[in-house]
Amino acid sequence: MSKKNKELEEWEDKPDYVEPEQIKEIIDTQLEESKVVAWKGSEKIYEPGYYGKQIGDRLELAMVEACLLLKRGRIRVFSSGKQINFQELYDHARNLDRRFPERYRVYEDLRERGLLVRTGFKFGCDFRVYERGVQLKKGPKSAKEHTKWIVFCVPEDYTLSFQELSRSVRLAHNIRARMLWAVVDNEGDATYYIIQRMKP
Template sequence: DLYDQGYFGRPRGQGLELSLVEAAYLLDRSRIGVSLDGKELDFKAFFQLASSLEKGFEFRYVVYKDLRERGYYVQPGRPDFRVYPRGGHPGESPAEFYVLVISERMPLPLKELIEPVRIAGQMRKKLMMAIVDEESDITFYEAKEKDMSGSMADDEQGGMATLLEDRVVLWDADASRRLHEHGFYGKPVGERLQLSLVESAYLLERGLIQLVDRSGTSIDRRGFMARALQIEDGFDLKYRVYKDLRDRKLVVKTGFKFGTHFRVYKHVAGLQKVPHSEYLVHTVPEDHVFFPPVLSRAVRLAHSVRKQMVFAYPDGDVRYLEIRRLKP
């Protein structure tokens, strides 16, 4: 009955094999009894024993119980659970989610998140992150690889620019207007265009601007990159992501006001009515470690301003990871 009616456990011969969280859930509802060495265990004794045997058992139990009480069929799986869509069940329909359970105090290395994200994607599932806070409340997120693409036209030619302190000024009025209107580059200051370091590096690499210092000495791409690295730590990785996004025909502007590296637009048709950006993109190294409270703030902020939170990281090419709130 436990399997046929609730899809608990796995049939083994004439019996049923239950995971520790399944057993705890059923024991708490007086649907099974548990004994050890001839002694019957109550819920408290069993829960304490299971906690000593399985690291993270308490968090998994909280999530398992919550999902069951929401009406889902849940089975143990990788990384922690498989969740079936409402109206579906094991043996009839495929799982909809793979579930990764995390404590709010548990650092989460990027590599340990990417692996289940990719497995879920390969199996055509969604990865549900269930983060359990100190009061055992659960916040659910979906994590997935993101294909970033836009529809901007090719960039216009610029002109001669000068590197000042930590930014570049393009002096020619017509070139400034073209770059700003057609590619949404820089910030107009009068008839001149002030460019950020990443914008300047990109335009310089593509041969769309020429660059000199205050003395009039020419600066090539290698020399500029060396100076930019002295001004801004991690500039090389930040620029790598910026270049990849621009090459994907997206418009990329600073995301400073949102606490991220970039805000990103799929398309900007003109400056009369600039649309809201669709993404907030933050660059992280391949050895990055997420801390759930910081992650929660970033995703919450993106959601509050109607944007998608995307993390960019190097993995051969630049890869993108979207994390968004999920309401099961």
């Protein structure tokens, strides 16, 4: 059963988590096929909004993260020694992933709402979304520090099977999160639907 934008009204409130706007330094990064990598200054990318994944001395950014950071002027992206612009990076990502336009639009929208968003590949979803103001950490977590929503991004003409829907609901239930379907229309607007199990 879906409830259109019911529980999501709180997103429209003024966020209590806001990424610092005073950051002036632009970090150089390198495009490596399906990801963008930063070495020097990577903490300046990760810390303000928990972008990317730290692996040793490098920070790996998913394409949605890199595109948004490039659009906001937080990073520069180079490929084969040449600096590339937002449209070039976006087109590269779209060539790798036909669903990238929907994923990017939803990611950008959630970030603009002041929410903390992480990729959800290892969970079998597009994104994990946390409460505003959450500080990510390893180890034991409070209820607020756990993933609140898992998000699947689809175009408006997407056909969903009952089996796929059932798997998605079970996934959300197993990690004690809510499941959101983010439907992106032809104008690029995202509408969110909460889908949950109901016991008769």
